[in-house]
Amino acid sequence: MGAAVSGPRPAVPPVDAHHHVWDLAVRDQEWITGDALAPIRRNFSLADLAPQARAAGIGATVLVQTVTVPRETPELLALAADSDLVAGVVGWTDLTRPDVADTLAALRELPGGRHLVGIRHQVQGEADPGWLLRPDVRSGLAAVADAGLVYDLVVRPSQLPACAEAAARVPELTFVLDHLGKPPISQKILEPWASAVRALAARPNTVCKLSGMVTEADHRTWTVDDLRPYADTVLNAFGPERLMFGSDWPVCTLAATYGEVLDAARLLTYELDTRERQEVFGGTARRVYGL
Numbered sequence: 001m002g003a004a005v006s007g008p009r010p011a012v013p014p015v016d017a018h019h020h021v022w023d024l025a026v027r028d029q030e031w032i033t034g035d036a037l038a039p040i041r042r043n044f045s046l047a048d049l050a051p052q053a054r055a056a057g058i059g060a061t062v063l064v065q066t067v068t069v070p071r072e073t074p075e076l077l078a079l080a081a082d083s084d085l086v087a088g089v090v091g092w093t094d095l096t097r098p099d100v101a102d103t104l105a106a107l108r109e110l111p112g113g114r115h116l117v118g119i120r121h122q123v124q125g126e127a128d129p130g131w132l133l134r135p136d137v138r139s140g141l142a143a144v145a146d147a148g149l150v151y152d153l154v155v156r157p158s159q160l161p162a163c164a165e166a167a168a169r170v171p172e173l174t175f176v177l178d179h180l181g182k183p184p185i186s187q188k189i190l191e192p193w194a195s196a197v198r199a200l201a202a203r204p205n206t207v208c209k210l211s212g213m214v215t216e217a218d219h220r221t222w223t224v225d226d227l228r229p230y231a232d233t234v235l236n237a238f239g240p241e242r243l244m245f246g247s248d249w250p251v252c253t254l255a256a257t258y259g260e261v262l263d264a265a266r267l268l269t270y271e272l273d274t275r276e277r278q279e280v281f282g283g284t285a286r287r288v289y290g291l
Helices: 034-040 046-055 072-081 100-108 135-146 157-169 193-201 224-238 258-268 274-289
Strands: 015-019 060-064 086-091 116-121 150-153 175-177 206-210 243-245
Touching: 015 243, 015 274, 046 258, 060 072, 060 116, 060 274, 072 086, 072 100, 100 116, 100 135, 135 150, 135 157, 157 175, 157 193, 157 206, 175 193, 193 206, 193 224, 206 224, 206 274, 224 243, 224 258, 243 274, 258 274
Parallel strands: 015 060, 060 086, 086 116, 116 150, 150 175, 175 206, 206 243
Antiparallel strands: none
């Protein structure tokens, strides 16, 4: 695990634009397999997160889906409705179905439906590298845009070119890249990830989350300097106005505490001015997700 770090705090309460919760008694999280992920194969609730987020000064969060199951999103919306911390939910729906627009409208009628701010699919698990470019998926993405929602991208580096093409084909939709597109930080390799992420950032309807870095680094030995080349790449490519902090809790706990993740992000943005830091730590998320 990286050493303890510290840095300047933004003048306004930050937004954590990416975290999860799950209850294994409600449904299995089939992606949590193997020894490496064993520490997070347990329940994580908002009650677990809230004290850590409040202690870190977080003012609001965005709760993000974890499984491609229709029932999960209504459950997340209901949690948001009862929470004074969760300001938005990025849910899931099957983009390949012809009734995406109706499904999104129905979700908004549910308890907590006003908290629905975006949709995400585990594109990283799709065998087809061009899945986002399929005609049925493109129609689904257009429906997401028509609903006034954004689309989160959880992808591997090899899928970034398709993300850039999808952003070009659906310019009315804002695409949010989760976890920097999962660069190979533990291998200390920048290319071809860096060129691909810059190509995505060239599309004006794209945004990136400063999230998920510690779990792409060596879980036991990472340092802020290990993360810096990747953080600098997206900061230079997207700019502070299109970059938002996310903890990726509880996945981040494989490599760091909640506070360490936030402090690392502060150090990585240390040279920004006050206004730029406020964008990364809240302004971008509030604007993009309409929080």
